[in-house]
Amino acid sequence: MSPDILVADNLEVAFGGARRWFGGTGPQVKVLRGVSVRIGRGETVGIVGESGSGKTTLGRALLRLIDVTAGRIVFDGADITRVSETGMRPLRRRMQLIFQDPMASLNPRRTIRRIVSEPMLFHRLVPTAADAEARAETIFRRFSLPLACLDRYPHELSGGQRQRVGIARAALLTPDFVLADEIVSGLDVSTQAQALNLLKSLSSELGLSMAFISHDLSVIRAVCDRVYVLNAGEVVEEGPCEAVFAAPRHAYTRALIDAIPLPRIDPTWLQRDGGADVAM
Amino acid sequence: MSAPLLAVSGLGAVSDRDATPILRDVSLRVERGETLGLVGESGAGKSTIGKAILGILPRTVRVTSGHILFENRDLLTMPSVERRRLIGQRVALIPQDPMTALNPGRRIEGQLTDGLRLWRGLEARAAREIALRLLGEVHIRDPERVLASYPHQLSGGMRQRVLIAAAFALEPALIIADEPTTALDVTVQKQILRLIRGMQNTHGTAVIFVSHDLGVVAQICDHVTLLFGGRIIEQGTTSELLEAPKHAYTRALIEACPRYDRPDAGLRPVSEELLARLRAEVAAP
Numbered sequence: 001m002s003p004d005i006l007v008a009d010n011l012e013v014a015f016g017g018a019r020r021w022f023g024g025t026g027p028q029v030k031v032l033r034g035v036s037v038r039i040g041r042g043e044t045v046g047i048v049g050e051s052g053s054g055k056t057t058l059g060r061a062l063l064r065l066i067d068v069t070a071g072r073i074v075f076d077g078a079d080i081t082r083v084s085e086t087g088m089r090p091l092r093r094r095m096q097l098i099f100q101d102p103m104a105s106l107n108p109r110r111t112i113r114r115i116v117s118e119p120m121l122f123h124r125l126v127p128t129a130a131d132a133e134a135r136a137e138t139i140f141r142r143f144s145l146p147l148a149c150l151d152r153y154p155h156e157l158s159g160g161q162r163q164r165v166g167i168a169r170a171a172l173l174t175p176d177f178v179l180a181d182e183i184v185s186g187l188d189v190s191t192q193a194q195a196l197n198l199l200k201s202l203s204s205e206l207g208l209s210m211a212f213i214s215h216d217l218s219v220i221r222a223v224c225d226r227v228y229v230l231n232a233g234e235v236v237e238e239g240p241c242e243a244v245f246a247a248p249r250h251a252y253t254r255a256l257i258d259a260i261p262l263p264r265i266d267p268t269w270l271q272r273d274g275g276a277d278v279a280m
Numbered sequence: 281m282s283a284p285l286l287a288v289s290g291l292g293a294v295s296d297r298d299a300t301p302i303l304r305d306v307s308l309r310v311e312r313g314e315t316l317g318l319v320g321e322s323g324a325g326k327s328t329i330g331k332a333i334l335g336i337l338p339r340t341v342r343v344t345s346g347h348i349l350f351e352n353r354d355l356l357t358m359p360s361v362e363r364r365r366l367i368g369q370r371v372a373l374i375p376q377d378p379m380t381a382l383n384p385g386r387r388i389e390g391q392l393t394d395g396l397r398l399w400r401g402l403e404a405r406a407a408r409e410i411a412l413r414l415l416g417e418v419h420i421r422d423p424e425r426v427l428a429s430y431p432h433q434l435s436g437g438m439r440q441r442v443l444i445a446a447a448f449a450l451e452p453a454l455i456i457a458d459e460p461t462t463a464l465d466v467t468v469q470k471q472i473l474r475l476i477r478g479m480q481n482t483h484g485t486a487v488i489f490v491s492h493d494l495g496v497v498a499q500i501c502d503h504v505t506l507l508f509g510g511r512i513i514e515q516g517t518t519s520e521l522l523e524a525p526k527h528a529y530t531r532a533l534i535e536a537c538p539r540y541d542r543p544d545a546g547l548r549p550v551s552e553e554l555l556a557r558l559r560a561e562v563a564a565p
Contacts, residue, residue: 050465050466050467050468051436051465144552159322188321188322188492189321189492189493189494189533189536189537189538190321190532190533190536190549190550191321191549192536192538193536193538193546193547193548193549194549196538196547197547197549215465215466216466216538217466217540218537218538218539218540219538221538221539221540221543222538222539222540222543222546222547241543242543245540245543255467256466256467257540259466259467259469259470260466260495260540261469261470261473261493261495261496261498261499262495262498262537262539262540262541263494263495263497263498263522263534263537264498264522264523265498265518265519265522265523266498266499269499270470270473270474270477270499270500271474
């Protein structure tokens with residue numbers, strides 16, 4: 001058994017280049033230019049980058065939600081780069097996605113009970129709806145979500161509760177790999193801390209492997225073992241969080257770290273970082 | 281001692297729909313040229329204070345008590361025509377989302393010169409000169425091109441620079457910056473913060489900086505007011521609040537922030553007991 005649950009080699013994703021009506025092709029934009037990542041079993045890996053760096057595209061490619069133009073993706077020892085949609089279906093339960101905006105990813109017309117139980121029934125993890133609900137109740141207690149939430153609709157929950165429902169829905173399918181895409185941006189710090197702690201304990205208890213996409217390096221530092229820094233579709237730096245934060249080798253990583261404002265008085269912070277005022 | 285630029289006292293507001301209090305007995309002051317941070321989690325009422333000052337509260341929110349003295353005149357009792365004239369010329373807003381704040385169907389030039397033409401009565405050409413100078417001040421390299429652009433042709437950082445230029449156009453005494461960097465990447469956020477601070481120093485403008493991010497507030501504010509449930513929990517200088525916080529909630533919020541410099545610290549959520557205590561505390565008359 002390979003030590004890695006997911007390995008991606010030299011991924012390339014290009015958009016555009018579609019054939020036009022009267023011949024010729026449109027312009028092509030390469031969003032990923034030869035990105036390689038690996039996620040070890042039980043490991044939490046951070047993928048950080050700014051808007052347009054390709055981090056979300058990378059996540060989608062890893063889950064085979066979009067096709068890559070070049071490169072190879074191996075999940076649990078099997079090459080899944082060209083596996084068809086039907087061929088992917090048995091793997092879908094094992095690779096779960098937690099979305100950035102739970103308001104957009106939870107069906108507004110269904111109760112939370114249905115939202116969290118239906119996937120378990122679909123994947124035949126439980127024989128009856130009652131079993132699914134029992135499991136849901138257990139995890140809700142564990143996540144300090146009031147059981148009353150089960151009978152509510154997504155809009156009736158607070159942002160933090162909705163995000164925990166998103167995490168619960170993914171965790172209930174006992175996946176081998178979870179992709180969390182910017183799941184705490186837009187949350188208050190306290191709610192954010194709650195969601196992150198939950199993820200941390202889940203990954204250590206269930207031995208979950210996770211890719212954690214974020215633009216916020218402090219959050220990555222708090223939950224990840226290793227980190228990949230993505231800039232303009234390329235990995236510019238990778239390594240264990242401890243090492244990368246202690247001594248970033250790439251100038252871009254340094255700039256990203258130094259741009260994080262910490263809640264402490266630092267009179268030189270605002271003026272620091274070589275590039276004075278970058279003109280646009 | 282001269283009067284402060286802005287003095288809010290005993291401000292209360294309720295939601296008209298269900299009479300829920302939104303602000304409770306809020307008092308704060310802003311001196312000329314200083315930066316006050318208004319901090320709190322969602323629903324704390326921080327944006328509402330800014331809107332009350334600007335007179336742009338939603339129709340469903342009603343002010344029930346208090347005074348807002350700006351340059352010694354009460355904005356709440358002033359005839360609305362006069363208030364609009366005063367606010368229009370002396371107070372400006374830097375909004376959170378530059379895409380919704382700019383009119384997508386108009387070129388930047390018109391949007392940047394509206395205020396100058398309306399309040400200063402400038403001709404198009406004179407207003408354009410000022411607009412070009414302001415875009416230079418916010419470090420836009422090709423101001424002519426930006427003036428001729430539509431908002432969608434500019435990046436998020438560029439749009440925010442345009443809005444900063446617009447805010448300073450009339451040399452206001454006070455700018456209300458409502459989460460102006462929340463939607464931006466960290467490196468762009470830092471440039472924008474530096475820009476606001478620099479412009480503020482050059483023009484001697486006071487800023488009320490509304491934010492949920494204690495990190496940002498720590499770097500650019502002189503004073504901080506922390507709110508919860510529409511009530512002030514703690515206020516003081518930035519160093520008092522961050523280095524010697526008196527209220528348990530202030531301490532808890534600081535400890536909830538992720539800290540890359542101290543990975544073993546931080547990320548402690550505010551406890552349910554504390555939140556329950558706070559809710560009782562703010563609801564008490």
